[in-house]
Amino acid sequence: MRECSKCKVLLLTEDFHKHYKKNGGLRPDCKYCVFEYNEKRRPLNRLNEKKWRTNNRYKYLNTKKKYAKNNRGKLNAYAAQRKAGKVRATPEWLSEEQKEEIKQVYIRATFKCWREDMEVDHIVPIRGKNVSGLHVPWNLQLITKTKNRSKGNKYE
Numbered sequence: 241m242r243e244c245s246k247c248k249v250l251l252l253t254e255d256f257h258k259h260y261k262k263n264g265g266l267r268p269d270c271k272y273c274v275f276e277y278n279e280k281r282r283p284l285n286r287l288n289e290k291k292w293r294t295n296n297r298y299k300y301l302n303t304k305k306k307y308a309k310n311n312r313g314k315l316n317a318y319a320a321q322r323k324a325g326k327v328r329a330t331p332e333w334l335s336e337e338q339k340e341e342i343k344q345v346y347i348r349a350t351f352k353c354w355r356e357d358m359e360v361d362h363i364v365p366i367r368g369k370n371v372s373g374l375h376v377p378w379n380l381q382l383i384t385k386t387k388n389r390s391k392g393n394k395y396e
């Protein structure tokens with residue numbers, strides 16, 4: 241038995257993470273305290289990561305590029321999954337004209353006249369947390385890239 245330095249509860253050695261060369265090879269605080277600490281810090285960590293990415297843009301892009309090169313299969317699988325989600329969300333009763341309409345929305349997004357880069361967005365997300373929208377013309381809208389990124393899979 242061993243007392244956790246934080247919560248002061250007597251615990252088994254397996255309730256402590258291994259820590260190289262410290263306190264007999266164990267962390268002073270128990271696994272549960274470590275977990276709690278990490279959970280609390282999570283939003284902050286995410287914010288710090290974002291900050292780091294903007295301050296180290298070149299480094300970040302380089303790492304991203306390297307990752308893409310070494311993980312092409314993974315990324316392709318991800319792209320295919322997204323595509324499959326779209327196919328599943330495309331109803332069979334959609335007419336040829338409506339399918340054409342969808343294509344037009346995507347083409348319109350690539351027009352050069354936009355002040356900012358535009359992307360096609362599903363108003364009701366196709367793979368949302370609580371909702372599943374359809375890949376149909378009336379569920380599509382053009383929004384700026386920045387807005388699309390911040391929207392994610394949320395739907396309010």
Ligand SMILES: [Zn+2]
Pocket residue numbers: 244245246247248249269270271272273
């Ligand atoms: Zn503890």
